[in-house]
Amino acid sequence: xxxxxxxxxxxxxxxxxxxxxxxxxxxxxxxxxxxxxxxxxxxxxxxxxxxxxxxxxxxxxxxxxxxxxxxxxxxxxxxxxxxxxxxxxxxxxxxxxxxxxxxxxxxxxxxxxxxxxxxxxxxxxxxxxxxxxxxxxxxxxxxxxxxxxxxxxxxxxxxxxxxxxxxxxxxxxxxxxxxxxxxxxxxxxxxxxxxxxxxxxxxxxxxxxxxxxxxxxxxxxxxxxxxxxxxxxxxxxxxxxxxxxxxxxxxxxxxxxxxxxxxxxxxxxxxxxxxxxxxxxxxxxxxxxxxxxxxxxxxxxxxxxxxxxxxxxxxxxxxxx
Amino acid sequence: xxxxxxxxxxxxxxxxxxxxxxxxxxxxxxxxxxxxxxxxxxxxxxxxxxxxxxxxxxxxxxxxxxxxxxxxxxxxxxxxxxxxxxxxxxxxxxxxxxxxxxxxxxxxxxxxxxxxxxxxxxxxxxxxxxxxxxxxxxxxxxxxxxxxxxxxxxxxxxxxxxxxxxxxxxxxxxxxxxxxxxxxxxxxxxxxxxxxxxxxxxxxxxxxxxxxxxxxxxxxxxxxxxxxxxxxxxxxxxxxxxxxxx
Numbered sequence: 001x002x003x004x005x006x007x008x009x010x011x012x013x014x015x016x017x018x019x020x021x022x023x024x025x026x027x028x029x030x031x032x033x034x035x036x037x038x039x040x041x042x043x044x045x046x047x048x049x050x051x052x053x054x055x056x057x058x059x060x061x062x063x064x065x066x067x068x069x070x071x072x073x074x075x076x077x078x079x080x081x082x083x084x085x086x087x088x089x090x091x092x093x094x095x096x097x098x099x100x101x102x103x104x105x106x107x108x109x110x111x112x113x114x115x116x117x118x119x120x121x122x123x124x125x126x127x128x129x130x131x132x133x134x135x136x137x138x139x140x141x142x143x144x145x146x147x148x149x150x151x152x153x154x155x156x157x158x159x160x161x162x163x164x165x166x167x168x169x170x171x172x173x174x175x176x177x178x179x180x181x182x183x184x185x186x187x188x189x190x191x192x193x194x195x196x197x198x199x200x201x202x203x204x205x206x207x208x209x210x211x212x213x214x215x216x217x218x219x220x221x222x223x224x225x226x227x228x229x230x231x232x233x234x235x236x237x238x239x240x241x242x243x244x245x246x247x248x249x250x251x252x253x254x255x256x257x258x259x260x261x262x263x264x265x266x267x268x269x270x271x272x273x274x275x276x277x278x279x280x281x282x283x284x285x286x287x288x289x290x291x292x293x294x295x296x297x298x299x300x301x302x303x304x305x306x307x308x309x310x311x312x313x314x315x316x317x318x319x320x321x
Numbered sequence: 322x323x324x325x326x327x328x329x330x331x332x333x334x335x336x337x338x339x340x341x342x343x344x345x346x347x348x349x350x351x352x353x354x355x356x357x358x359x360x361x362x363x364x365x366x367x368x369x370x371x372x373x374x375x376x377x378x379x380x381x382x383x384x385x386x387x388x389x390x391x392x393x394x395x396x397x398x399x400x401x402x403x404x405x406x407x408x409x410x411x412x413x414x415x416x417x418x419x420x421x422x423x424x425x426x427x428x429x430x431x432x433x434x435x436x437x438x439x440x441x442x443x444x445x446x447x448x449x450x451x452x453x454x455x456x457x458x459x460x461x462x463x464x465x466x467x468x469x470x471x472x473x474x475x476x477x478x479x480x481x482x483x484x485x486x487x488x489x490x491x492x493x494x495x496x497x498x499x500x501x502x503x504x505x506x507x508x509x510x511x512x513x514x515x516x517x518x519x520x521x522x523x524x525x526x527x528x529x530x531x532x533x534x535x536x537x538x539x540x541x542x543x544x545x546x547x548x549x550x551x552x553x554x555x556x557x558x559x560x561x562x563x564x565x566x567x
Contacts, residue, residue, distance in 0.1 A: 072403045207414035211400040211457075217366050218397075219415055219461050220390030265406040266414070 006269045013276035020283035021050050027290050051189060052180045052244055053282035057251070059192045059241035061278030063234035064252025065259075065271050066199045069206045070230045071139055077253040078238040081143030085150040086121020087114040087242035088173055092154050095169050096161045111184050111243035118239025121146055126231065139231075174298030175246035177286050188240035195233040196275055202230060203267035210265070249300040250307035251278055257314060322472065322503060324363060327372030331527075332358040335372070338532040340505075340520060342377070343469070345498045347514035347535075348507040350524035351548060356507040357398065357476055359524065363505065364395045364474040376472060391465060393472045396458040398480070399450070402442050408453045409438035416460045424456065425463055431493040432456045432486070447481035455490070459497075469501025478506050479513060491517040512562045515539060523547045539563075 028046050029038055060078065067076045078084045090113045098106065128142040154173075158166065180188075205221045213223040241248075256274045263269060285302050323339045333355050340346055348356045361367035363374055365381045374381040376392065384392075402411070412424070412434075429435055432452045437445055442453060455478055465471045479487050487510075494504050494517055505522075508514040515521070515535050523530040523538065525547055531538040541552045544563060551566040 069404075074404060204417060207417065210402055210404060210406060210411065210414060211454075212397065214361065214366055214397050215395070215400055215415075217386065218364065218390065218393065218395035220387040222386055260404070264410055265404055266410065 001264060001266055001269055006266075009263070009269065010272055010276065013273060013280070017054065017276055017279050017283065020280055020287065021054075024050055024283065024287055024290060027287065048180050048182060048185060049177055049286055050283065051185050052177045053286045054279040055185070055189045055192045056177070056241045056245045056248065057278030057280070057282040058196050058275040059237035059278075060248060060252045061255045062196050062199050062271050062275035063237050065256035065267070065274040066202070066206060066230045067234050068256060069209055069267060070227045072209075072212075073137075073140055074257065075253070076140065077250075078234065079247065079249060079252070080147070081140060082121050082125055082146035082150070083118050083143075083235050083238045084242055084247045085147040086124070087118040087239055088247045089150040089153055090114060090117030090120075091242075091246075092157050092169050092173070096157050096165045111180075111188075114243035115188075115239040118235055118242055121150075122231065122235035122239075126228075173247060173300075175248040175300040176296065177245055177282065177289075177299055178296055179246070180244040184244055188244050191240050192237045195237040198233045199230065200268075200271050200275075202226060203271050206230075206267040206271075207265075245299065247300065248282075249304045250311070251281060251303050254303075254307045254311055254314075255281065257311070261314065322363065323375040323378070325373045325375070327362055327369040327374060329355075329358050329362060329367065329527075330370050333362065333369070334527045336529045337372075338522065338529060340503060343498050343501045343503055344519045345494050345504045345517055346506075346520040346522060347518035348505065348522040348524060349511060349514065349547060350507075353526075354524040354547075355527040356524055358527075359522070360395075360474050360476050360505065360507060364393055364472065365389045366395060377470070391462065392470070393474065394458045394462045394466065396454055396475045396478060398476045400454045400457070405441040405443060407439055408434065408442045408445065411442050411453065412438070412457055412460060415457050416463075424460065427496075428456055428459060428463075431489050448483055448486070451478070451481040452486065466497060466502055467500060471502045473497060473502050473504045475504070475506040477508065479508055479510060487513060511539075511544065515563075516560070 025042060025046060028041060030041075033041075064077050067078070067081065068074050070076075071081070091110055094106070094110060094113050098109070102109070125139055125142045125146060128138065128145075158169075161169065205216075205226055208219050208221050209216045209223060209226065216223045216226075255277045256270060259270055259273050259277065263273070281303070282299065285297065285299055288302070289297050325337050327336045328334055336359065348359060350356050358367065362369050365374065365376075365384070368382075376384075381389070406414075424435060432455055434453050434456045437449055437453060442450060445453065455475070458475065459466055459473070462471055466473065478490065482490060491513060494506070498504050498519075506514075506518075518535055520533060521535045521539050522532045523543060523546075530546060531543055541554055541563070544552045552563045553566050555562050555564055
């Protein structure tokens with residue numbers, strides 16, 4: 001794919017992001033209310049919603065696409081390698097174990113705790129991987145172990161949870177675009193955007209990682225340094241994403257996979273395009289929530305309902321045929 | 322190139338030798354003798370536990386990865402890909418530094434990869450993958466190779482190649498050496514290797530048994546030492562071949 005082709009496609013995708021944003025804004029504008037109320041809705045509800053959808057989509061899909069190359073495993077996904085599950089576990093623990101006197105601060109504590117959970121689990125995976133030396137499969141295996149442990153602990157937490165926290169928890173685990181408000185976004189968005197920029201800038205080096213560490217080193221790329229950088233950037237942005245929107249299934253697995261089937265494997269295109277397509281998908285989910293006025297759909301429910309069958313379809317058509 | 326008392330724990334033991342500026346060298350030895358370790362070490366990809374490697378009297382440790390990459394081509398035993406990229410994409414990713422995706426006519430004559438470019442690399446046969454990998458290795462630094470002064474290290478380049486491609490490729494190695502490059506490769510076909518190489522490096526259990534011009538150091542006795550089986554020299558054509566005695 002030539003440079004101009006890449007640029008053209010990326011411009012088209014950005015235009016689609018802008019179009020979806022416009023659609024959400026237009027659809028929420030209600031003629032019968034006065035302008036001030038409408039502006040209030042736009043600035044307090046719709047803008048955070050749109051910003052959440054865009055940055056979470058960028059974070060999840062770009063970091064998955066980069067992680068898949070670094071770990072040389074098309075199945076790598078923040079959910080699979082334990083970054084997201086660490087964050088969810090901390091969220092669950094907080095929701096259920098926090099004394100009721102502190103419940104008022106929950107709204108502020110939760111994102112910070114999620115972020116800490118994501119970083120903690122990444123650091124933990126990193127330590128285990130270093131101990132086991134072999135970088136790639138070790139990270140995946142350590143991640144799966146961590147996900148299992150987090151799942152088990154969450155199961156135990158369910159046992160002792162009361163009905164209200166259980167409801168909160170379920171909602172958190174299924175993900176939501178409506179939880180974030182201004183100040184959390186103010187912190188998370190710059191972090192996500194800077195790790196996005198970092199990952200996209202590494203794309204030419206990631207291209208040279210396809211054939212293995214030794215080959216990468218022989219053409220002048222330090223595979224260990226690159227792997228470390230990508231892992232940290234991915235943990236940072238996924239931690240932020242989980243903190244503002246809960247854990248969202250499947251997105252990071254599906255979108256890079258589809259883009260590669262259709263457009264090839266050049267990371268200079270795949271990384272930014274995955275991010276933009278992730279943003280578009282979440283904006284569409286938000287738009288469909290607008291269409292159902294009396295219910296907000298848990299995001300994972302939508303992405304997994306559509307994504308699971310699509311993945312099966314892709315598998316039977318695509319690379320494993 | 323100069324290698325001084327290089328050791329890698331458990332794999333290489335105090336290996337020292339020197340090779341002239343240009344030429345073809347083959348590394349011979351049993352499985353697990355340390356051929357790949359030696360090749361990775363002299364290519365600068367595996368820092369030795371002890372000892373020093375010099376390229377054109379420059380200590381390898383003083384060169385950055387990028388500086389090294391501009392003076393060296395390295396081929397691993399087999400590139401394994403987990404993704405279904407096409408052979409063409411694969412080549413383009415590793416030549417993106419030299420800003421040209423075109424396959425040099427000279428390489429195409431030898432490796433005949435143009436017909437394979439549209440297919441996914443992992444679906445090619447072993448020999449076809451090997452040809453694409455060899456093209457990748459040389460294209461990564463093609464202007465440097467043409468100018469001479471490059472170190473070209475190939476780990477089992479003949480593995481999987483059919484007899485015609487083996488033969489043309491070995492002849493091509495001589496051409497590359499003629500440009501002023503240093504070619505070092507490992508090989509399990511003694512006769513093919515000796516037909517092409519000026520120098521031989523005999524390895525056994527991490528120790529260097531002998532190094533020098535092929536005609537001087539490769540004999541039935543030295544081969545017996547290296548491979549632990551009997552050989553017979555059969556004069557044929559203008560040189561002769563080594564056959565393993567039954």
